[in-house]
Amino acid sequence: VVRALTCEIVALVTSPSQSSGGFALQDEASGVAVAATWAGSLLALGARLARQGAATLDGQLVVALTVPVRDYAAALIAAGWTLAAQIGRPGVPAELVPTLSPGTPVRMVVSGVLVAERFFEAAVIGGRARIHVGPSWWHLDAVDYLTAAPDLPEHRFGRVRLAPAGSMVTRTGHARTWIAEQCRASADVALIGTKTWLVADMGLGIGWGDLAAGFDRLDDILRPDDGRRPSWASTLRSAQLSESTSLSSEAKLSVLDGSSAIRWLPDVATPFAVALIDRSSSDEFAADSILQLRSMGRPLSLEPIGWMPPPGIEALAFEAHR
Amino acid sequence: MSRLQRVSARYLAVEALTTSGVELLAVGDDAGTKLDSAIKQLRQDTQDDDPAVFSELLAVARQLRWRVATEPFPAGYSHERETVLQALLHLAARLKLSLTGYLHGVLDELVAAATTVGQTPPTAGVLLESLTEAGAEDCVIITASARARDGMTRWLGDLGVTTPVVRGTDRELADVVDQAYAAGPPRIFGSSLLSSPRARALTYIFPSWVRDRGLPASTFSAHAQGAIRLRARLFMIGQAPTGILSPAVDDELVPTPLWPRTPVPAELGSDEVLARRVLLGGGLAIMLDQGGEHIRTLDPARPPGERVEFRDVSTIAPGSYLVLREGATESEALFARAIDLLGEGGSDVLDGQQRWKDELDRQLDRCGRAGVTAALRRAGVRAADQAPTWTARTVARPQADRDFELLLGWLGLPLQPHLALANRVRRARLQAMADVREALEDALSMASMDQLDRNGYLRLDLSLPGFAGIIATRVLALAPFEEAVPRRELRLPVPDRSALWLE
Numbered sequence: 001v002v003r004a005l006t007c008e009i010v011a012l013v014t015s016p017s018q019s020s021g022g023f024a025l026q027d028e029a030s031g032v033a034v035a036a037t038w039a040g041s042l043l044a045l046g047a048r049l050a051r052q053g054a055a056t057l058d059g060q061l062v063v064a065l066t067v068p069v070r071d072y073a074a075a076l077i078a079a080g081w082t083l084a085a086q087i088g089r090p091g092v093p094a095e096l097v098p099t100l101s102p103g104t105p106v107r108m109v110v111s112g113v114l115v116a117e118r119f120f121e122a123a124v125i126g127g128r129a130r131i132h133v134g135p136s137w138w139h140l141d142a143v144d145y146l147t148a149a150p151d152l153p154e155h156r157f158g159r160v161r162l163a164p165a166g167s168m169v170t171r172t173g174h175a176r177t178w179i180a181e182q183c184r185a186s187a188d189v190a191l192i193g194t195k196t197w198l199v200a201d202m203g204l205g206i207g208w209g210d211l212a213a214g215f216d217r218l219d220d221i222l223r224p225d226d227g228r229r230p231s232w233a234s235t236l237r238s239a240q241l242s243e244s245t246s247l248s249s250e251a252k253l254s255v256l257d258g259s260s261a262i263r264w265l266p267d268v269a270t271p272f273a274v275a276l277i278d279r280s281s282s283d284e285f286a287a288d289s290i291l292q293l294r295s296m297g298r299p300l301s302l303e304p305i306g307w308m309p310p311p312g313i314e315a316l317a318f319e320a321h322r
Numbered sequence: 323m324s325r326l327q328r329v330s331a332r333y334l335a336v337e338a339l340t341t342s343g344v345e346l347l348a349v350g351d352d353a354g355t356k357l358d359s360a361i362k363q364l365r366q367d368t369q370d371d372d373p374a375v376f377s378e379l380l381a382v383a384r385q386l387r388w389r390v391a392t393e394p395f396p397a398g399y400s401h402e403r404e405t406v407l408q409a410l411l412h413l414a415a416r417l418k419l420s421l422t423g424y425l426h427g428v429l430d431e432l433v434a435a436a437t438t439v440g441q442t443p444p445t446a447g448v449l450l451e452s453l454t455e456a457g458a459e460d461c462v463i464i465t466a467s468a469r470a471r472d473g474m475t476r477w478l479g480d481l482g483v484t485t486p487v488v489r490g491t492d493r494e495l496a497d498v499v500d501q502a503y504a505a506g507p508p509r510i511f512g513s514s515l516l517s518s519p520r521a522r523a524l525t526y527i528f529p530s531w532v533r534d535r536g537l538p539a540s541t542f543s544a545h546a547q548g549a550i551r552l553r554a555r556l557f558m559i560g561q562a563p564t565g566i567l568s569p570a571v572d573d574e575l576v577p578t579p580l581w582p583r584t585p586v587p588a589e590l591g592s593d594e595v596l597a598r599r600v601l602l603g604g605g606l607a608i609m610l611d612q613g614g615e616h617i618r619t620l621d622p623a624r625p626p627g628e629r630v631e632f633r634d635v636s637t638i639a640p641g642s643y644l645v646l647r648e649g650a651t652e653s654e655a656l657f658a659r660a661i662d663l664l665g666e667g668g669s670d671v672l673d674g675q676q677r678w679k680d681e682l683d684r685q686l687d688r689c690g691r692a693g694v695t696a697a698l699r700r701a702g703v704r705a706a707d708q709a710p711t712w713t714a715r716t717v718a719r720p721q722a723d724r725d726f727e728l729l730l731g732w733l734g735l736p737l738q739p740h741l742a743l744a745n746r747v748r749r750a751r752l753q754a755m756a757d758v759r760e761a762l763e764d765a766l767s768m769a770s771m772d773q774l775d776r777n778g779y780l781r782l783d784l785s786l787p788g789f790a791g792i793i794a795t796r797v798l799a800l801a802p803f804e805e806a807v808p809r810r811e812l813r814l815p816v817p818d819r820s821a822l823w824l825e
Binding site: 025026027029030032034036037038039064066067068069071072194195196197204238239240241259260263277278279280281282283284285287288290291294299301302308309310311312313314315316 | 326333335337491495512519541543623624628629630631634637639
């Protein structure tokens, strides 16, 4: 399944007719939709890297890109990775309930709302199975998704309305698992850069195919961890505030957005890293430091990754020794 | 246009430029050629003399030439052009009095040329014509400096032309237009003009005497797949001046300071380090140690709250902004704050720190710098070169745990309590740094970034004790060589006139 999805995302780049036949971006502020090959290509890079999976490299696979302006690029790559990542089939809530011990925190979806609370007990009341989660008793047959979250701290408890599956999520085959995906709590991707800018990029909508199904916001795909939300798929870090010791992370992919972030590249331990150079900035230092790391590692061709830069993007890859 | 449309348009503009290439218009300029030639002649004829005697005159003349090359509008719109010209005339006249006859000729030529470039340069007419042809509304003009931008804007305004004028380093994400005109030769703008274009076509306009007409290249492109490579087509406009012989002297168009060179001693004194002179906005300079700790920088283009960061000294280049403390270096003030944060236990910690520092000092006295460094390296200390800096009380400990462990062993001291005490100082120092960072960001969020950009200098008043006099200042130039300086003079802003004619 993952292979098919990735191929579809990659097809955005290789077949322009397909992209003009339905791939589009939407500016949150203006609502204007724009067809953009470059954006499809950045999504495809993320998806390609996710497909490398358990990499064949001993070291870290670094892809460095230059883009005309930094806007949206890091978030698109991260979203491509997230959309290509595999997710297990969600379990059946009724089967899970007997395994839960009282007091365990759970994530539960009812009528499109994610409820993160403590599970207390299950009972049959008035002939219908109900579960006591948080302050309420819920009809078990109305629960669309349920999972134990024993490590979820109380400050992350709460209720969050989930985003409906838009055209991108649907077209890439995630519609069926979309609820479960939005309940996931692991930051597979770490975005490091100027945080205010990264946050602003999250409002971008991406759509593909039947645009009537709506656009999916990057924020809903990436769900950056703010320390309070009950589920998350990525972390955003400020490159200015980071200390090298705070960069250790559970993430598999780091996207380093701009020169302030790129200086942390030697400290980033994820198996995959993408370094983004903003060409509108006159700062030559980022490019120099990447070339220096490359000279200490092993230069790689992009062909084995199965991705080639579209017009306007320059790219190189190398294996960094860890 | 929405932000998304602007971003998309930039990607398309790169494609358009890659297909069409860029145009170079070299415009015949008689007066400018004479000025350029006179400057080169002066360089050549004074090569064997004391350069200091001519340095200011050369600096002023280069500033005038720089303006001629990058300000394609009448001289009257060029801010303080008259001041530059008068300074040149004054310096030339003074030199003439003190010099023997053989240089009088070249000084006369320089004065004559400087006086005639005070008219409207031929590039101005070519630019206006081009704007009319391309449709002034669909164009943008890119200048090399803020002064050129302001002069150009006023001139066009008086003519009723509404073409926007921006500076090459401006990063504002504006609408992409049909045609951009850059006022000056390609190299002075750097590669971002070509690789992150604001228009679907780009033309550089400059006087024909500018010889360096190559396109700037990025080091990344040379190794990248999908590298952006642009063709350039050169057009000569008007008559290239004839009969002016210009000496083949290597003389850069971009004004650079003439650095006074002091010889580096064979062996450094115990309190000396090697450092580079860095000229700064606001008529200041600092001595910057290249291998030293990170330095606080500022990026005015970033949003409030994320503007300040510590950077490796090697990344500092002209155009960077530094955040410095007046009167004393920051490490002293940070140290004082860190000790304050330690509270009552502060003096015990200091005593403990002093024990190993004194011991290291004794070894330095006994075996000398080289001896200690060599012995520590043999003991396995990786940062052995930095050993002399570890005696300063403001330095908490060697960076690496292993180095500190080996150092204590070599000094014959037990690991504890020294490691624990040094770690407390380090933690307190990190906290002090975070406090300062926060106070700085607060002060900067209320300060005018426009003013900083315009003046290259900004004073900040922090509410933090010991951090009253903080300045943000732009790096104008870095000396290409190092000098030996006492450690206490490092990073201390002092007045310096060398940058007077740079901006």
